[in-house]
Amino acid sequence: MVLINKEMGFGSALRLPTVDFSSLDHFKLGTREWESTKMQVRKALEEYGCFEVVYSEVPNRKEMFSVMEDLFNLPLETKILNQSKEPFTSHQLFSAMPLFESTGINDAPILEQLKKFTKLMWPQENGVFSKTIHSFSKITSELDQMIRRMVLESFGVEEYYDDHINLTKYHLRLIKYNPSDNENGDIGINPHTDKNMTSILFDNQIDGLEIQTKVGEWITVKISPKSFIFLIGDSFLAWTNGRLQPPVHRVTMRGNKVRYSLVLFSVPKGRHLVQSPKELVDKDHPLLFNPFDYQEFITTYASSIKVTSSTMNCKREMNLEKYCGV
Numbered sequence: 001m002v003l004i005n006k007e008m009g010f011g012s013a014l015r016l017p018t019v020d021f022s023s024l025d026h027f028k029l030g031t032r033e034w035e036s037t038k039m040q041v042r043k044a045l046e047e048y049g050c051f052e053v054v055y056s057e058v059p060n061r062k063e064m065f066s067v068m069e070d071l072f073n074l075p076l077e078t079k080i081l082n083q084s085k086e087p088f089t090s091h092q093l094f095s096a097m098p099l100f101e102s103t104g105i106n107d108a109p110i111l112e113q114l115k116k117f118t119k120l121m122w123p124q125e126n127g128v129f130s131k132t133i134h135s136f137s138k139i140t141s142e143l144d145q146m147i148r149r150m151v152l153e154s155f156g157v158e159e160y161y162d163d164h165i166n167l168t169k170y171h172l173r174l175i176k177y178n179p180s181d182n183e184n185g186d187i188g189i190n191p192h193t194d195k196n197m198t199s200i201l202f203d204n205q206i207d208g209l210e211i212q213t214k215v216g217e218w219i220t221v222k223i224s225p226k227s228f229i230f231l232i233g234d235s236f237l238a239w240t241n242g243r244l245q246p247p248v249h250r251v252t253m254r255g256n257k258v259r260y261s262l263v264l265f266s267v268p269k270g271r272h273l274v275q276s277p278k279e280l281v282d283k284d285h286p287l288l289f290n291p292f293d294y295q296e297f298i299t300t301y302a303s304s305i306k307v308t309s310s311t312m313n314c315k316r317e318m319n320l321e322k323y324c325g326v
């Protein structure tokens with residue numbers, strides 16, 4: 001269930017759209033059920049840029065969040081061994097967001113890559129961690145591909161599907177938010193849109209994630225036991241030439257419980273241009289973004305944040321529109 005939570009005080013009850021994938025045959029294209037699910041996906045993304053996905057293969061939360069607890073309980077000097085050249089994928093702590101801690105695993109659905117991360121954290125091995133996180137990454141990457149297939153079909157550009165998938169990779173972010181004793185709540189992560197293509201999020205059902213509607217209200221997302229949240233990012237806005245808008249979201253921590261979340265990001269590979277298919281550009285939909293290399297964009301974006309990260313608002317100097325808007 002999702003409740004609306006206006007900036008101050010309480011709002012009326014409201015849910016994020018929910019799309020039920022639990023009885024859909026994987027990738028069984030063209031069936032009545034596929035077609036109707038596809039239309040619901042398209043509508044939810046047009047209205048909110050995100051939705052709750054009810055799914056049959058939701059991980060066991062107890063196992064999932066117990067391995068995450070083991071990870072974040074490691075000494076800081078071990079956790080900071082996770083360093084990557086790509087922005088936002090190393091172990092991260094920000095002075096402007098003191099409740100937030102995250103670490104990232106590039107190519108998490110590829111077992112060998114994941115095992116490298118596990119070995120760095122636990123040189124003596126931790127098979128349960130690898131197995132649990134790998135299973136999560138596989139389930140969510142398949143779900144992501146199914147949803148993206150539906151979106152492309154719904155715009156009549158499914159012939160781009162193979163390229164669209166092959167030119168993206170996956171990055172998994174594991175996040176811990178410490179509790180806040182401030183009764184008005186404290187920022188867990190600042191309001192932002194994701195910069196990548198698409199994201200699938202799962203949490204330990206401790207509140208915090210809030211999504212802003214087009215009219216500016218904040219919805220507090222309560223992920224139901226059988227669900228993930230699917231969101232689109234700025235790169236998908238560019239790819240669809242503005243037909244889908246990414247939702248602004250943030251995390252606000254209230255109360256005395258730790259929040260854990262995992263987000264599987266689909267990310268455009270470097271040395272390739274993200275560009276909208278020609279079929280999505282016409283006189284009613286003039287091109288909004290010049291083709292761009294995502295890895296170059298995200299590097300520029302990350303350095304623009306560093307300049308201002310001492311302010312509580314973490315003001316960003318750069319966004320995709322400034323970077324390559326037409």
Ligand SMILES: O=C(O)CCC(=O)C(=O)O
Binds near residue numbers: 173189203
């Ligand atoms: O932890 C959450 O619920 C949100 C995380 C998020 O928005 C992000 O990592 O981009």
Ligand SMILES: [Fe+2]
Binds near residue numbers: 194
């Ligand atoms: Fe996000």
